[in-house]
Amino acid sequence: MEDEVLLKQDGAVAEIILNRPAKMNAVTPEMSAAIEQFCRDLDRDDSVRVVLVRGAGERAFCAGSDLNALAEYPTAWKFRNRREYATFVRDMRKPVVAALHGWVLGGGAEMALSADIRVMGRSARLGFPEVQRGWVGGGGASQLLPRLIGYGQAMRLLLTGDPISAEEAHRLGIVEYLVDDQEVLDTARGLCRKLAGFSPVAVESVKASVRMALTSTLPAGLRYENEMNTLCFAAGDHMEGIRAFQQKRDAEFKQ
Secondary structure, rough: OOEEEEEEEOOEEEEEEOOOOHOOOOHHHHHHHHHHHHHHHHHHHHOOOOOOOOOOOOOOOEEOEEEHOOOOOOOHHHOOOOHHHHHHHHHOOOOOEEEEEEEEEEEEHHHHOOOOEEEOOOOOOEEOOHHHHOOOOOOOOHHHHHHHHHHHHHHHHHHHHOOOEEHHHHOOOOEEEEHHHHHHHHHHHHHHHHOOOOOOOHHHHHHHHHHHOOOOHHHHHHHHHHHHHHHHHOOOHHHHHHHHHHOOOOOOOOO
């Protein structure tokens, strides 16, 4: 059987590819386990600075969890302790970019929300249809959406389950880049290469600081930001940034 989750690396950029296009890249428990392992390995791999998540085929980034697989959990307890693929993406220390095309649904939309930056094609559609099936999403939508777009809009999307267009997703602030369909992958890869050219210590510190802002008070967050800034100076990459500025050249970070 062809691998349903693939891993590729080009320089400092790794790509996790959902590779089940005949099923709109719907995620099975086996695929979730593979995503977990890839995320863990990439977070420990110093040769990787940025991760891109994308789907194979033309129909979908990801249609969420495979419903047939969901029906096979023997007990609610087993389901509770499942491997949750969106969580693995969200827990990565390194920046994650999601390249979105076609259908972005349910757990697939939650995986997109779990990335740090999203690039979406104009014909794509995004939705959270779980309520229509009789449950609430388990990959973070009810927690991430209100923080991203506010209570009312989050409730509209989660309570109706109706999909929205890429244009509306961009207007609401769910996606950061809206591009023509044929430009999604090139745009996402170009963004990844740009981020990979920065100091990995600085990039991961930015991510850690912003994530802290979502869960802390302002005074605590400001103190944490200062500690992250101190960490960057302790790592020494700032000296290369200063030298590059003085010499009017691009910085080359070796960390």
